[in-house]
Amino acid sequence: MISLDFSLPILVIFLLCTLIVSFCSLTKRAISFGEHAVGYKQFDTATIVATIVACYCSSTLLTQIITYASKGVWYIVYRMVIALCPLLLLSWLAGRMSKFIYHLSMPETMDSAYGRYARLITALFEVCNASITISLQIRIMSDTVSLFLPSGRPLTITILITLVMVIYAIFGGARAIAFTDVWQSIVFSIFIVVVxxxxxKKIRTPIIEIIDFLKSQKQFGLYNIIPSGRKVVPTILSYLTNLVAGVGPYLVQHVYMCKSPAQARKACLCAAIFSSVIAACIIVVGLLVFVCFPHVPSKAIWNHFLANASYPLKTIVSIVMLSFAMSTVDSRLHVASIMLAYDIPKSIGCFRRFLYFHQLQAFRVALFVVSLFTIVLAFNLPTSTLYNILMWYLRFYVPVIIAPFILAVLGLRTSSSVGLIGMATGLLSMLAWQKWMVSIVGTATGHVPCMLINGLVMIVVHYLLRRTTNKLNKPLDMVKSIQQENGL
Structure with missing residues (x-):
């Protein structure tokens, strides 16, 4: 049996391998900001798939599924929807992004359709989201490292791990992150099966008996996929929300790393399948843990699982958690720094010329600042506070950003005012939902209805403005034609 003393060398070996892989990517340094932001557009599809999955699967995936797998078939379907549907939607959108494939970020795409204010709003949303997400992942990394080390030292080790990620992200850019994400996706794919x-093996129960036990539990009946009564509408809204909630700038960034829309579509489709397999494996782990500890409350089952795990199992779980967290942190750091150094200055007139010749340097400074800020947040705010802030962000992100982005990909080109009207509509509709609809519908999950209101208002306003403009221009066109006929 592996002792606790031997667990630390395993952690060190994993981190050293990550460091070696990242340094191998530094042999070819980017000479322009575009190469640094999206690589050289020479990645093969397998690399893109690995980096999408590594970025998409955060460390909370393992803890949440093991914690709530006992809730039954509804939660299992819910997690599979989260794993599969956003990437399928992104795959469908990526095939229609031929006009945007050479952009460097999602806010730049929003700019091409709705103007610089839409770009600024999108960038600010993502910077805030990335900061909170990174802080949560750093906090989880610290808790994971504490399984190997006595109290007091995990903080130092966590800061060193973050510093390593900052170094290879600063100097290697998208290429270094892609290389390390491939390595980390290999690690968690293999190790989750081992877990x-x-x-x-620990529960020592035949598979038939496990299936019979789960069948005997009411929450695992198929009728619970969409519960009856007042839970029908909240359940449907939850499924619909998770269809679109994952499509954010951090995922769309991988589309711009592809050679063509066809490659992007294929990569996102394969990533959807890959992430679904990972989620299914973790669901199996969660169900086995539930079978092992059927009477432990769901909120306490994660800690109970770790407390009763053998050292080999605890070590492997910790490596999986670290690989999930690190692959999420470096990707989100990279995208947030692009927003700060490229999109936000491009949206503000006085910064455009100054940063045009210093974008690469500004990116590196931005990445260092974001990493420092997130470390401070991680160790000064409780995890519950960070999670509540993240949920608040997601509540408004979908209605405000997703509808304009989908319409832009589908071909809508309109004025900046129409884009801002749509974003304001999404924000106000969500606020109205929180105030009046929660008590009626029974859920705060109104993302998709508010998103649809946003899109509908944008289309109607665009049509009305276009029709009004045509009416105003018609008399002027008649005057011009008369003048031309009379030689005036």
Whole structure:
């Protein structure tokens, strides 16, 4: 049996391998900001798939599924929807992004359709989201490292791990992140299967008996996929929300790393399948843990699982958690820094010329600042506070940003005012939902209805403005034609 003393060398070996992989990517340095932001557009599809999945699967995936797998078939379907549907939607959108494939970020795409204010709003949303997400992942990394080390030292080790990620992200850019994400996706893909096997061996129960036990639990009946009564509408709204909630700038960034829309579509489709397999493996682990501890409350089951895990199992779980967290942190740091150094200055007139010749340097400074800020947040705010802020962000992100982006990809080109009207409509409709509809519908999950209101208002306003403009221009066109006929 592996002792606790041997667990630390395993952690060190994993981190050293990550460092070696990242330094191998530094052999070819980017000479322009575009190369640094999206690579050289020479990645093969497998690399893009690995980096999408590594970025998309955060460390909370493992803890949440093991914690709530006992809730039954509704939660299992819910997690599979989260794993599959956003990437399928992105795959469909990516095939229609031929006009945007050479952009460097999602806010730049918004700028091409709605103007610089839409670009600024999108960038600010993502910077805030990335900061909170990174802080949560850093906090989880610290808690994971504490399984190996006595109290007091995990903070230092966590800061060193973050510093390593900052170094290769600063100097290697998208290429370094893609290389390390491939390595980390290999690690968590293999180790999550090992975790499932070790948990299965631990409970020493035949598969038939496990299936019979789950069948005997009411929450695992198929009728719970969409519960009856007052829970029908909230359940449907939850499924619909998770269809679109994951499509953000951090995922769309991978589309711009592809050679063509066809490659982007294929990569996102394969990533959807890959992430679904990962989620399914973790669900198996969660169900096995529930079978092992059927009477432990769901909120306490994660800590109970770790407390009763053997050192080999605890070590492998910790490596999986670290690989999930690190692959999420470096990607989100990279995207947030692009927003700060490229999109936000491009949206503000006085910064455009100054940063045009110093974009690469501004990116590196921005990445260092974001990493420092997120470390301070991680160790000064409780995890519950960070999570509540993140949920508040997601509540408004979908209605405000997703509808204009989808319409832009589908071909809508309109004025900046129409884009701002749509974003304001999304924000106000969500506020109205929180105030009046929650008590009626029974859920605060009104993302998709508010998103649809946003899109509908944009289309109507665009049509009305276009029709009004045509009416105003018609008399002027008649005057011009008469003048031309009379030689005036």
């Amino acid at each position: 499932a096997w070790l948990v299965f």
